Amino acid sequence: MSNLLEVRNLSLKIGVQEILHDVSVSVPRGGIVAVLGANGVGKTSLMRCISGIYHATGGSILVDGEDITKLKSHEIAERGVLQAPEGRQIFSNMTVLENLVIGGGPLGKQELDHVLSLFPRLEERLKQQAGSMSGGEQQMLCIGRALMRKPKVLLLDEPSLGLAPKLVRFICDLVERIRSEGYSVLLVEQNVKAALRIAGRASVIEGGRIVIEGEADDLARDPRVTDAYLGGHVH
Ligand SMILES: Nc1ncnc2c1ncn2[C@@H]1O[C@H](COP(=O)(O)OP(=O)(O)OP(=O)(O)O)[C@@H](O)[C@H]1O
Ligand SMILES: [Mg+2]
Incomplete structure (x- = not known):
């Protein structure tokens, strides 16, 4: 099966700093792939390379077989790669x-109906100023806005950040539901437990390099993951 998104041997240097080094990640059609890691390891930078905000200094990015490495961010969005950004x-x-x-x-209309069916909370608040909504509601809006363009690949950068456990669960259920509708998702998370529950495969980044990669179920049992990222146990 061909991958919808393929990141091959990507590197990113900004000034003298090597932010990403030889990073390869792929997302199969209709799959959820997680990229995990602590603060400052390069997760958002990877997302930005994929969405064309940053330009990789080495390697390539393919969407549906097309090389998008050198395209501008609006051209990448037109090809169905949409980011729900961090923050x-x-x-x-x-x-x-x-x-x-x-x-x-x-x-427009058809997509709006779809998004509002996924997020009834947004439907109740259509006329509300977006900035006055709660953090969780703003996260729903951020994902909803990306879904309005029917992405082939949805890039989610820490959707659970700052949310209470119940909302984290809601967002995870939602990501699974989106996947079941045929969307493909690259999910960046520090919430390793939540991400491994819904992802098919996952990679762990440390210092701009992928240090562990595999099936999410295997990673959830891997002591290198459980000790460093899950406090030694998974429930
Ligand atoms: N435009 C830039 N100029 C200089 N350094 C940058 C730039 N963008 C990112 N970096 C650096 O790259 C490193 C990785 O940052 P990045 O935002 O990708 O990390 P992250 O894994 O998303 O972290 P967090 O979990 O805190 O969001 C950091 O040291 C950051 O300061
Ligand atoms: Mg980040």
């Missing part, structure tokens, strides 16, 4: 509806 970056002074419509593609 959400919604338009605080606009309403929920305006945020969604701005993210929308030509299908």
